[in-house]
Amino acid sequence: MKRTSKLYKIGAFLALLVGSPYLTSCEKSLDEEAKTFINPDDFFSNETQCIQAVNGVYETLYDIYSSPDYWRMVDLGTDVAYSKDVNSSVQNYEYGSGNTGTGNLWLNAFAGIKNSNLVISRVSKAPIDGAIKDRVIGEAKFLRALYYFNLSNTFGAVPLWTDEIVIESISSLERSSLEDVRKQIVKDLSEAEGVLPLSYPSSDVGRVTKGAAQTLLAKVYLYAKDWKNAKATAEKVVNSGTYSLMSDYSQLFDVNTGFKNNQESIFEVQYLREPTSNKNTRTHSMISYYIPQRDAGKSTYAGVDFGKLVVDGWSVFLPTAKLVTMFETGDKRKDIVLGYGFKDQKFTSFPKPGYPWFGSKFWDLNARGQASGKDLYVLRYADVLLMLSEAENELDNISGSLKWMNMIRERAGLPALASSTTKAEITEKIFTERAIEFVGEFQRRFDLNRWGKLVEAAKSVAVDNPIGAAKVRPYHQYYPISQDEIIKNPNLKQNDGY
Structure with missing residues (x-):
């Protein structure tokens, strides 16, 4: 050429x-x-x-x-x-x-x-x-x-x-x-x-x-x-x-635990901010979009004091009611993905009565203004395990599929799925597990499209997005x-x- x-x-x-x-x-x-x-x-x-x-x-x-x-x-x-x-x-x-x-x-x-x-x-x-x-x-x-x-x-x-x-x-x-x-x-x-x-x-x-x-x-x-x-x-x-999986889901996202490039991370976009010198080498603004909105004229966020944190809290992204219901009782990921409070403080205001904000998975307490140095995952090991579970299930190897799925559930503090679980039930569990595990990690729409579920999913959250639920069409894939x-x-x- x-x-x-x-x-x-x-x-x-x-x-x-x-x-x-x-x-x-x-x-x-x-x-x-x-x-x-x-x-x-x-x-x-x-x-x-x-x-x-x-x-x-x-x-x-x-x-x-x-x-x-x-x-x-x-x-x-x-x-x-x-x-x-x-x-x-x-x-x-x-x-x-x-x-x-x-x-x-x-x-x-x-x-x-x-x-x-x-x-x-x-x-x-x-x-x-x-x-x-x-x-x-x-x-x-x-x-x-x-x-x-x-x-x-x-x-x-x-x-x-x-x-x-x-x-x-x-x-x-x-x-x-x-x-x-x-x-x-x-x-x-x-x-x-x-x-x-x-x-x-x-x-x-x-x-x-x-x-x-x-x-x-x-x-x-x-x-x-x-x-x-x-x-x-x-x-x-x-x-x-x-x-290997990190033992605690929260460790994947806590900037104070040295989470960058950890044992579960396969590929992540590298960012760098030095909070002690306030030097921003390479940053993004995700925290501003996901943290509870900053209270007008105050240094608190939804009534909670985050200590030294000073960021522009816009709270553009909010969890759907559907996502909240996806968590089983005892799922340790719930209080990381969803935000009900910080440490021993409970938020005093919410997007809607009874609705949480997004949680600490998306926060960076070393951020300032709109600048966060928190790395963003592109590929991690949990994804490999859930891909294996999905592939085995589609190949009608139920025991193999459950093996990989249950590794994810065990970390989340959930009971293992029984060997009697059917292929259809595993398919639904994969649909839910990927939503919970990877929310905010650049996956959901692509997953829904490959499953042919985008229209169904959009319509299922009409309480939060009535216009989208009414207007979504198959060609929006x-x-x-x-x-x-x-x-x-x-x-x-x-x-x-x-």
């Missing part, structure tokens, strides 16, 4: 090398190498430059996962969360091609794919150690797969390209089928799995690992209903012995492509219904 023009190459590379602080070990080299103009033809000549380049591909993670628009599009309009903003186009299913509800996901994900393609192409020819070359390319292929995973879950069929190509070619590409996109994702992850390490030295924690590639690959198989490959791939993660993108590329065909 035709290579990029010199001008476009320089422009793409400038966007790539803006200086990502994603990985601690690379901060110094990133700062030192930042220049006004860098031609990629003069770069990629040593290991440091190649590693710096792939660091730039990680940068897109922040553009996607730090965005409130992304949080809205994966949880609002589902059965786990709603917004007090009655004009929310996402939860009301009132978006269209001029107002897609997806923020800049299309632009950001394709920017990450473009940068991945550049790194894969150039590093493959770089005169560096073979093991480093393979690892860097493996990192870029995982990230390209993750960006395509997000795109395909959001829009369905999307343009597919894996080479450096001229901007004119990109802007005329037609949408590839969902099947072809998934084939490319599987190819990238399978190749990445073969070259990525199980772990890194502490100076490089946060990079993509073999386990991350295997976990995302298992998830892609699960979404495609390829149960045998989903099971086999997820079992590789288990059998590696690299990961996918979001619309922005009209701006269709104007730039007339070969893009809009999704049905918009």
Whole structure:
């Protein structure tokens, strides 16, 4: 395929090398190498430059996962969360091609794919150690797969390209089928799995690992209903012995327990804030959207004193009544996911009488203003276990399915499901367990879509979201492509219904 023009190459590379602080070990080299103009033809000549380049591909993670628009599009309009903003186009299913509800996901994900393609192409020819070359390319292929995973879950069929190509070619590409996109994702992850390490030295924690590639690959198989490959791939993660469940669900989200990159974490977006010096290296604002609203003119939140915490509490996201009822008696996760108070203080006001706020899972007591340095999970071991439970159940292996499901339930303080549990009952338990376990972790809408349950779920929370419950339709499985993108590329065909 035709290579990029010199001008476009320089422009793409400038966007790539803006200086990502994603990985601690690379901060110094990133700062030192930042220049006004860098031609990629003069770069990629040593290991440091190649590693710096792939660091730039990680940068897109922040553009996607730090965005409130992304949080809205994966949880609002589902059965786990709603917004007090009655004009929310996402939860009301009132978006269209001029107002897609997806923020800049299309632009950001394709920017990450473009940068991945550049790194894969150039590093493959770089005169560096073979093991480093393979690892860097493996990192870029995982990230390209993750960006395509997000795109395909959001829009369905999307343009597919894996080479450096001229901007004119990109802007005329037609949408590839969902099947072809998934084939490319599987190819990238399978190749990445073969070259990525199980772990890194502490100076490089946060990079993509073999386990991350295997976990995302298992998830892609699960979404495609390829149960045998989903099971086999997820079992590789288990059998590696690299990961295990944290003993206490609350430890996964408590910034004061050193939770970052813990034994259960497989891949998370790395953030950094130093509360003692109030230095914000890389932050997001999730706490502002999930903590109870700050009382007017006071330093309390819903009547509770959080000590030194001073954040803008908007409480945009609220748990649905349906989510509250999903918890069984004795579920230890309930007081972490849902917020009824803080320490020995009970909230004195609630979104509605009898309704809780979202709980400490989403809080960061070291945050300030809108700045939180709390890492955000993309993949963790509990997901592997529930994927195994689902795959085994679909393969009619009830005992195998219960084995994995009961590991999750045991941590939650719940009794094991009996061996007499039927396939249909396990299916319903998986539906509920994934809602409870992963609320706020960028999964619910994608899960509902792959199960064909989005409309049903939206209608089930009419008490919280009456407009959305009335307006949701089957075609809302996918979001619309922005009209701006269709104007730039007339070969893009809009999704049905918009």
